[in-house]
Amino acid sequence: MTKSNPLIGIIKYLQVIGHRMVERIWRLGAGARLFFLTIIYSGESFKRFHLTMREIYATGVLSLLIIIVSAFFVGMVLALQGYNTLQKYGSSEAIGVLVALSLVRELGPVVTALLFAGRAGTAITAEIGLMKTTEQLSAMEMMAVNPIARVVAPRFWAGVISMPILATLFSMVGILGGYLVAVPLIGVDEGAFWSQMQANVDFQTDIVNGVIKSLVFGVACTMIALFEGFDAPPTAEGVSRATTRTVVISSLTVLGLDFVLTSFMLVI
């Protein structure tokens, strides 16, 4: 009797872990199903494009403020920190290359995705979670309106369209911020700043890869936000939990995907 008690405790603990793992994998499968259904029912979001336009406004345009201001400050900090280290080796004219490559290759797509998940992703999750709680999605099904085609797909395509635009905007404004710190403030030569940047930033390997990354992150972040909202328990607590889950899972996914994509791109 005394020997079986700790064993039962361990077995129960293992069962709990196993149950949680199975539930997570089940949710992953449900998310994949929602993804495929979204793609299949996407016709309406392009035929009635004003639906998608409204969502582009909600996810893209309303995120402009945070993206532009963050980009500006990130670019300025990059220039400051970069200059601090480069001038020890007499290479302070490489500051343009440093700022441009850091932004275009990595910081542009990744930081934009994190901010996008925080701002637009949570908005999407809360909105759909609330629609589910107030039974609007069920009402749509009653009226023979496909809720995925009407609610989920336009938001998905809006996120996919907005993310690359936001990421390139981030890179551009960041480079501008870096320029404003490096040339007027610190005194790096303007011609050297731009010419070294142009010599070392390649359109195909750097800029296009950055856009591809931002597209992938857009798909991931938007789909995670949509699924968390769609699958949220229809209570107030459930919706708020789903919102935080969106941010956490989107951020982890973006960083993991960034590593995978970068390792592919650097090899090729």
Place this chain on the structure above:
Amino acid sequence: MDRTKIDLWVGIFVALGVASLLGLAMKVGNLTSGKIGETYSVTAAFENVGGLKSRAPVKSAGVVVGRVDNIAFNSKTYEAIVTIYIDKRYHFPKDTFANIYTAGLLGEQYVGLEAGGDEEVLKNGDKIAKTQDAIVLEKMISKFLFSKASETNADAKQSTSTTQQETKPAVAKSTELGDPPF
């Protein structure tokens, strides 16, 4: 939030995105500075190209007149064949020197063209006959050490006329390597 306002803002948003992509491509990347205008291509054979890469600049008198296009290896003569594009506005005589210099002390390498005095000019597909290889740091150091060693050997012997003749070519060699870049 009526439709016209949404349309306007989404239009501005997409226009901003396209503008930033174009800005990145032109200003930051090297999409436009590929070949400005018409060019003609010329080849040159080097024994050692050092760290020369394709798209390195080709300069004459310090001005960029073209780009390095392709660096290939000739397995018969064991030389590197460098194809360069030169802007059509600039003509170089047939006895032009092609040298590989380094920008700064340890910067990237580029091809420098020094015009000769021939009346005929290089045309598309011609070969530059006179070339000088890149300076390889290790060879320079070993030559310097060798010349230093031969100098000390000459001092150790009694000064005869033959040793004085030996030191003069050694000194001349070390200055020949010290050609300053543009």
